[in-house]
Amino acid sequence: MIKSLHVALLETKIFLKDKAGLAFSLLLPIAIFSLMYGAFGGQTLFYGTAHVVNLDDSGAHAQSLIDQLNEVENLDIVMLTEAEAQRKLDRSDILIAFYIPEDFSADIESGQSTQLSIRQRGNGGSEGQITASIFRSIVEGMNQQLQVHAKVATSVAASGASQQQINTVVENYTATEQQTVSVNTLEQGESPDPVNEFLPGIVTMFILFGISMNARALYEERKRGTLERLITTRLSITQMFAGKFIAYVLRGFIQTLILFSLAYAVFGMFTPASFFQALVLSLMFSGAAGSFGLIIGSISKSEGQAIWMAVFFTMTMVMLGGTFFPIQEGTVLHYISKLSLNTYINDALKSIVVHNNSLASVWPEILIMAGVIVAGLLLSRYLFRVIAT
Amino acid sequence: MPDEFLTAENLHKSFNEVRAVNGVTFSISRGEIFGLLGPNGAGKTTTIRMLSTVLEPDKGDVNIGGYSTRTSAAEARAILGVCPQDLALYEDLSAMDNLVFFGRMSGLDSKAAKDQAETNLKLMGLADRAKGKIAKFSGGMKRRINLAVSLMGNPELLFLDEPTVGIDPQSRNNIYETIEGLRDKGMTILYTTHYMEEADRLCNRVAIMDGGQIIAMDTPEGLKKQIGDPGKVTLEDVFLHHTGRSLRD
Numbered sequence: 141m142i143k144s145l146h147v148a149l150l151e152t153k154i155f156l157k158d159k160a161g162l163a164f165s166l167l168l169p170i171a172i173f174s175l176m177y178g179a180f181g182g183q184t185l186f187y188g189t190a191h192v193v194n195l196d197d198s199g200a201h202a203q204s205l206i207d208q209l210n211e212v213e214n215l216d217i218v219m220l221t222e223a224e225a226q227r228k229l230d231r232s233d234i235l236i237a238f239y240i241p242e243d244f245s246a247d248i249e250s251g252q253s254t255q256l257s258i259r260q261r262g263n264g265g266s267e268g269q270i271t272a273s274i275f276r277s278i279v280e281g282m283n284q285q286l287q288v289h290a291k292v293a294t295s296v297a298a299s300g301a302s303q304q305q306i307n308t309v310v311e312n313y314t315a316t317e318q319q320t321v322s323v324n325t326l327e328q329g330e331s332p333d334p335v336n337e338f339l340p341g342i343v344t345m346f347i348l349f350g351i352s353m354n355a356r357a358l359y360e361e362r363k364r365g366t367l368e369r370l371i372t373t374r375l376s377i378t379q380m381f382a383g384k385f386i387a388y389v390l391r392g393f394i395q396t397l398i399l400f401s402l403a404y405a406v407f408g409m410f411t412p413a414s415f416f417q418a419l420v421l422s423l424m425f426s427g428a429a430g431s432f433g434l435i436i437g438s439i440s441k442s443e444g445q446a447i448w449m450a451v452f453f454t455m456t457m458v459m460l461g462g463t464f465f466p467i468q469e470g471t472v473l474h475y476i477s478k479l480s481l482n483t484y485i486n487d488a489l490k491s492i493v494v495h496n497n498s499l500a501s502v503w504p505e506i507l508i509m510a511g512v513i514v515a516g517l518l519l520s521r522y523l524f525r526v527i528a529t
Numbered sequence: 530m531p532d533e534f535l536t537a538e539n540l541h542k543s544f545n546e547v548r549a550v551n552g553v554t555f556s557i558s559r560g561e562i563f564g565l566l567g568p569n570g571a572g573k574t575t576t577i578r579m580l581s582t583v584l585e586p587d588k589g590d591v592n593i594g595g596y597s598t599r600t601s602a603a604e605a606r607a608i609l610g611v612c613p614q615d616l617a618l619y620e621d622l623s624a625m626d627n628l629v630f631f632g633r634m635s636g637l638d639s640k641a642a643k644d645q646a647e648t649n650l651k652l653m654g655l656a657d658r659a660k661g662k663i664a665k666f667s668g669g670m671k672r673r674i675n676l677a678v679s680l681m682g683n684p685e686l687l688f689l690d691e692p693t694v695g696i697d698p699q700s701r702n703n704i705y706e707t708i709e710g711l712r713d714k715g716m717t718i719l720y721t722t723h724y725m726e727e728a729d730r731l732c733n734r735v736a737i738m739d740g741g742q743i744i745a746m747d748t749p750e751g752l753k754k755q756i757g758d759p760g761k762v763t764l765e766d767v768f769l770h771h772t773g774r775s776l777r778d
Contacts, residue, residue, distance in 0.1 A: 372611045
């Protein structure tokens with residue numbers, strides 16, 4: 141055991157001397173986490189932009205439509221000329237634009253029907269679809285008001301009421317009208333915290349990235365002959381692998397500790413209990429990832445092989461683990477995702493961090509990771525012996 | 530042979546279809562320096578790797594100090610040291626760190642490893658560079674550290690695989706003197722080299738390998754006598770006599 145600890149200490153010393161590697165493994169996770177939080181986090185409401193081409197510059201109804209769009213919360217209105225809109229659509233700078241035709245107000249005033257246009261690339265994108273829905277809803281409301289106005293005007297035409305009186309009646313009527321069918325939104329708890337959603341995936345992704353460093357380190361040690369030299373000492377291969385394993389786990393654990401501490405300090409994430417439990421889970425996952433690093437390092441015959449095998453493994457695990465996109469239950473991908481270690485660790489971490497469950501509730505995931513650690517260490521030791529001889 | 534410390538019996542090793550070692554048999558007495566000579570690809574390094582327990586022979590057996598490397602590899606490793614042909618050091622660490630680490634791996638406790646590291650650094654004339662990073666050392670200094678590492682743990686048998694390749698005469702001389710000092714202390718050494726004058730100077734007996742087999746084995750003088758007047762014939766003449774003058778890969 142002492143010899144293994146010496147190997148672990150040596151690995152750690154070498155790791156700390158490699159400033160670039162150190163920066164990559166410790167600072168990059170923080171940078172990526174901050175970027176992802178900046179890009180997706182902090183705001184769960186919809187924010188969008190409606191690009192409007194108004195060809196009816198002086199029309200009162202066109203202005204009314206634009207005013208109503210402006211009143212929508214979280215929707216910015218950008219006015220474009222027809223040529224600008226065309227160019228932006230051609231270049232995919234925007235995916236959707238709303239056109240108010242030249243005779244829009246005049247047609248409405250004269251009682252004729254008129255048509256607004258929406259031009260879009262493909263389906264207009266998710267933001268475009270939401271914006272179009274808002275636009276249609278406003279147009280629908282406007283349409284109803286105009287129809288009511290026309291009916292009132294027709295029914296009171298014989299009484300000699302003035303246009304002003306008709307407008308007042310219509311406004312009062314539409315303002316006090318009881319809706320037959322309406323929707324009531326009830327709030328059930330707070331919005332999910334994006335930090336809680338992102339963090340498990342990012343932590344596990346970076347622990348997995350460590351596989352590449354571990355595999356490369358083992359290959360490099362073999363290449364420079366120190367591995368063979370170690371074999372001729374009293375150090376057994378099992379002790380040597382145990383030492384390297386400890387160093388890899390320690391490295392992953394330090395990464396995790398930094399990210400979790402950051403999340404705790406900056407975002408107020410974790411309770412003391414969930415902090416500790418999440419660290420325990422990450423330690424287990426670091427162990428599983430460390431054993432994979434040893435397997436890849438044992439079978440790699442070049443640095444390129446070590447790195448690319450690790451990258452392939454890491455990306456596959458991350459994708460299947462649902463870090464970048466959710467995987468729906470019942471789909472084929474859902475069953476395939478069971479092959480990914482990330483699926484288990486992400487689920488377990490979310491259970492602890494988001495739902496405040498205890499480690500006891502994620503024992504199947506812990507058991508799976510423990511199994512992977514044992515199997516990975518045995519397999520890597522066997523493969524190393526086979527390749528070495 | 531009296532007090533045989535190492536015996537290699539009928540060693541065979543193939544890699545895929547290539548026979549690297551094909552029936553090598555020899556023994557080394559305690560306190561002897563045994564030279565293993567041969568052109569490139571003769572099978573010297575593969576033989577040393579089998580003797581030092583890195584490779585398992587396809588056939589045959591190795592016995593070191595009474596321990597078979599097949600059945601008692603750990604015990605055999607406890608009494609051997611290896612100075613590999615290529616430098617096997619942690620370049621990012623200091624000379625002292627390298628020596629202490631390998632000392633610990635050879636079974637020394639912390640204080641003994643540090644004491645022996647200091648002694649070996651003095652022996653190699655590198656005491657003042659103990660804290661220097663290996664990556665910053667010259668080729669000769671690295672070679673000397675490579676040898677110093679192999680001495681950690683007081684091995685009884687030392688494998689030296691071309692320890693003087695590519696270094697200046699001063700470093701080479703330091704290594705010669707160190708090896709002679711080890712011989713005087715009774716250490717058993719297996720030595721491979723391409724420098725014939727080196728083998729002539731240091732070795733009690735020499736084996737010449739080619740094509741995975743030992744084709745000649747005797748004292749340097751005995752080998753010279755086999756082909757002419759020992760006063761006029763050099764070990765290089767003997768070597769070329771046995772292995773020919775055709776170029777090797």
